[in-house]
Amino acid sequence: MTIQKFVVTADQMRQIEARIFAAGMPVAALMEKVAGLIAKRIQALWKEEESSVTSNVRDLTDSRKRKEGKKIVNSTLPAIGVLVGPGHNGGDALVVARELHFEGFPVVIYCPFSKLKELTKSHADYARSLKIPFVDKVESLNNCDLLIDGLFGFGLEREITNPTAAAIEEINNLNIPIFSIDIPSGIHTDTGAVLGTAIRAKHTLCLGLWKMAFLQDQALEYIGSCELIDFDIPTADIAAILGDSPAIQRITKPLAIQHLPLPRSPISYKYTNGHLLIIAGSRRYSGAAILSALGARASGVGMLSIAVPESIKPMLSSHLPEALVIGCPETPSGAIRELPVAIDLRAYDAIAAGPGLTLEAAIAVESLLECDRPLVLDADGLNILAQLGTIPILSERRALTIITPHQGEFKRLFPELAGKTGDSRIAATQAAAELCGAVVLFKGAKVCISWKDDGDSLQDSCAARTVTYLNPESTPALARGGSGDVLTGLLGGLLAGALALAKRSEGKPAPTGAAPTKRIARNSPPQSVAATAVWWHARAAIMAAKERTELGVDAFTLTQYLIPALRDFSE
Numbered sequence: 001m002t003i004q005k006f007v008v009t010a011d012q013m014r015q016i017e018a019r020i021f022a023a024g025m026p027v028a029a030l031m032e033k034v035a036g037l038i039a040k041r042i043q044a045l046w047k048e049e050e051s052s053v054t055s056n057v058r059d060l061t062d063s064r065k066r067k068e069g070k071k072i073v074n075s076t077l078p079a080i081g082v083l084v085g086p087g088h089n090g091g092d093a094l095v096v097a098r099e100l101h102f103e104g105f106p107v108v109i110y111c112p113f114s115k116l117k118e119l120t121k122s123h124a125d126y127a128r129s130l131k132i133p134f135v136d137k138v139e140s141l142n143n144c145d146l147l148i149d150g151l152f153g154f155g156l157e158r159e160i161t162n163p164t165a166a167a168i169e170e171i172n173n174l175n176i177p178i179f180s181i182d183i184p185s186g187i188h189t190d191t192g193a194v195l196g197t198a199i200r201a202k203h204t205l206c207l208g209l210w211k212m213a214f215l216q217d218q219a220l221e222y223i224g225s226c227e228l229i230d231f232d233i234p235t236a237d238i239a240a241i242l243g244d245s246p247a248i249q250r251i252t253k254p255l256a257i258q259h260l261p262l263p264r265s266p267i268s269y270k271y272t273n274g275h276l277l278i279i280a281g282s283r284r285y286s287g288a289a290i291l292s293a294l295g296a297r298a299s300g301v302g303m304l305s306i307a308v309p310e311s312i313k314p315m316l317s318s319h320l321p322e323a324l325v326i327g328c329p330e331t332p333s334g335a336i337r338e339l340p341v342a343i344d345l346r347a348y349d350a351i352a353a354g355p356g357l358t359l360e361a362a363i364a365v366e367s368l369l370e371c372d373r374p375l376v377l378d379a380d381g382l383n384i385l386a387q388l389g390t391i392p393i394l395s396e397r398r399a400l401t402i403i404t405p406h407q408g409e410f411k412r413l414f415p416e417l418a419g420k421t422g423d424s425r426i427a428a429t430q431a432a433a434e435l436c437g438a439v440v441l442f443k444g445a446k447v448c449i450s451w452k453d454d455g456d457s458l459q460d461s462c463a464a465r466t467v468t469y470l471n472p473e474s475t476p477a478l479a480r481g482g483s484g485d486v487l488t489g490l491l492g493g494l495l496a497g498a499l500a501l502a503k504r505s506e507g508k509p510a511p512t513g514a515a516p517t518k519r520i521a522r523n524s525p526p527q528s529v530a531a532t533a534v535w536w537h538a539r540a541a542i543m544a545a546k547e548r549t550e551l552g553v554d555a556f557t558l559t560q561y562l563i564p565a566l567r568d569f570s571e
Contacts, residue, residue: 003230003238005249007210007470010155010189012241016209019237028119031088034231035095038181038205041229042096042148043103045203046078077105078145083171083199084111085151085185087120092181092207093150094123101132108144112136112167138170147171147178149199151185154211159196160186168197177202183211184222192216193423205229209238210250215470217425217445248426248468255469256535259528261300261497262566272504273302274496277345277373278489279353279364281308283334286315288356288379291482291555292489293320295537296352298562299493302500305348309336328364335360339367349499350374352492354381355485362387369393374400374495374526378488379409386412394436400526401438402495404488410442430466439527441491443484447471447534451527469531474538475553477545482555483537490562491533498529540565 008016021027082097084090094109101107109124109132116124128134141147151168152160160168168186171178178201183189186198192213204226206214213219214226249255261273276296281289289308296304297320308316310327311334317325326343328336335358345351351373353365357380365384368375375397377385382405385393390413394401405413414432421427429442433450442448449469540561544553553561 002252002254003209003233003235004228005252005255006238006242006246007212007215007248007250008242009212013154013189013209013211015241016233016237019240020233023234023237027088030231031091031095031119034207034229035092036099037229037231038092039096039099039103041205041227042080042100042146042179046146079106079108079143081141081144081147081176082107082109083147083149083151083185084109084113084120084124085153086113086116087153088117089150089153089181089185090116091120091123092153093148094120094127096148096150096181097132098123098127098130101127101130107132108140109134110136110138110141112164138167138174141171141174141176144174144176147174147176149178149180149185149201151199153182154189156186156195157188160198161196165197168199172200180204180223182207183213184219187213187219187222188423189213191423191427192219194218194222198222200224203227207231208233210472212424212426215250215426215446215448215472216423218423220445247465248470251469251471251531251535253535255528256532259494259498259532260536260566261494261501264300268302268504270302272500273300274349274493274498274500275303275305275347276301276492276496277305277307277348277351278492279307279336279339279351279361279368280355280357280485280488281312281316282336282356282358282361283309283311283330284358285356286312287482288485289316290319291485291559292352292355292492293323294556294559295486295489295491295562296493297322297489298559299490299497301493301497304493307336307339307343309334331360333358333360336364337361338363345371345373348373348496350376350492350496352376352378352488354378355488357381357384359383359387369397372399374402374499376402376404376488376492376495378404378484382409382413390414391416391436394438397438400495402441402491402527402530403436403438404441404443404484404491406443406484426468426470430468434466439530441530441534443487445474445476447474447538449527449530449534453525453527467527469528469534471531471534471538473535473542475541475545475550477550477553478538478541478558480554480558483541483558486555486558486562487533487537490537491530494529494533495526499526502526536562536565 082093084093097107180201184199184201186195190212200222201224204223206228278292280292293306305324307326307328309330313325313327331337354377362384365381421431426448429440429448429450433440439451453467454464543565544561
């Protein structure tokens with residue numbers, strides 16, 4: 001059981017901690033343990049010469065101070081300001097301050113609160129006895145090289161008001177790197193919403209288990225980089241609250257590699273590796289079809305067919321000589337008018353459609369929605385679906401459907417959800433999946449995937465529920481036109497390959513027109529392939545950005561990193 005897959009709400013974390021304390025773990029002992037781990041991690045980060053919060057930051061800070069005629073407190077160790085709140089998050093911060101003081105770091109404690117919880121007050125009293133200076137004015141932190149935020153921890157729900165709000169704004173304006181303990185002060189633990197104002201952290205050390213806010217787009221600019229501080233929560237306590245197979249999970253490497261088409265059977269052949277049909281492109285958006293096909297190519301799908309307007313068929317054939325390119329009747333503007341009469345959709349293990357189609361391809365999309373093939377729908381396929389009526393059509397569709405909207409497409413698909421899910425993208429994705437019965441892959445900085453599971457694919461045989469996967473790792477390099485087209489092809493190829501493999505694993509032939517299976521290899525539902533596609537797509541972008549910077553990852557370049565990114569899967 002990997003602790004990295006778990007993600008909790010504030011209430012779930014409280015319940016888990018309550019079990020730990022009820023079993024006999026003293027609150028004070030746990031605070032000492034956690035704060036000790038935080039202090040060690042901060043020291044380790046400082047010692048990393050190329051870390052974003054080590055020598056480079058101090059050199060910049062020292063230069064600023066010299067220009068302003070200020071004294072540099074210590075030439076070898078950073079001066080650290082510790083922001084202390086009234087609760088146990090403040091208690092953690094005080095123990096961190098004490099331990100760093102013992103290690104020789106110059107420490108100053110900022111605590112503007114007169115009333116503290118009992119344990120926090122005890123740590124404050126001891127810190128004072130050690131002659132660690134306490135201040136209550138933000139300007140007293142000007143000479144610090146690093147700040148540690150322990151003002152408010154998880155579970156904060158009320159809006160922060162003055163004078164604390166004004167102090168946080170002043171702290172943010174100091175332009176000193178901030179490490180937040182557990183979660184940046186002022187961020188809602190579940191939704192990631194800013195409660196009036198919030199600390200803008202350079203780095204956040206999340207304690208024990210990942211909180212929902214770390215997977216919510218709106219919190220990311222406040223969280224900065226982040227990592228989990230594992231303080232050994234018993235797995236039995238986690239399972240008691242979340243279950244053995246939690247309904248909400250972060251996508252981890254072990255989960256993602258389950259559905260990679262590697263290694264292949266030595267007796268496999270092209271049709272056992274899946275046959276994908278992509279329906280994409282128009283005269284104006286021919287590149288969308290090419291990018292989708294290149295994504296599918298990387299998936300290793302055994303056979304790739306691409307249906308495009310007749311006029312761009314030669315272009316597709318030149319870029320993808322291995323693909324079967326099908327020319328379609330087209331409109332005067334060069335969009336697909338309809339699918340060819342001779343095409344038999346039952347011949348394919350899966351279909352991916354939408355990129356570059358334009359709204360003129362409505363007849364073709366309607367025919368796909370009426371067929372019995374597993375379908376990945378993106379871009380203009382989604383816009384056409386929205387015009388036809390998302391919920392009534394998808395609710396009646398028997399075959400697996402995966403929709404991949406971005407924010408704008410999501411609003412068009414599900415106008416009935418406007419204002420009903422608050423600030424949470426996770427809640428919005430879950431609500432959409434429950435309404436339409438499809439797999440909803442909501443694109444964003446942190447992709448969220450949800451679907452209704454009727455219980456037959458659950459290893460713990462629990463009742464029907466909504467399953468959600470959250471992708472924790474990505475990069476702004478993906479904020480480029482065409483990146484989504486690549487994902488559509490990659491996902492379609494993985495899905496076709498997985499379904500074909502499942503047929504063979506079950507000992508059944510895979511004739512033309514065979515009904516798609518409900519399950520794939522390793523006792524997983526086919527929906528879970530979406531998690532692998534999203535994770536792989538993001539890993540390729542991260543690798544490309546490291547080599548080329550975030551500005552150098554156009555969609556075509558992204559396709560060239562999909563296969564090199566597999567090195568990460570095989571480590």
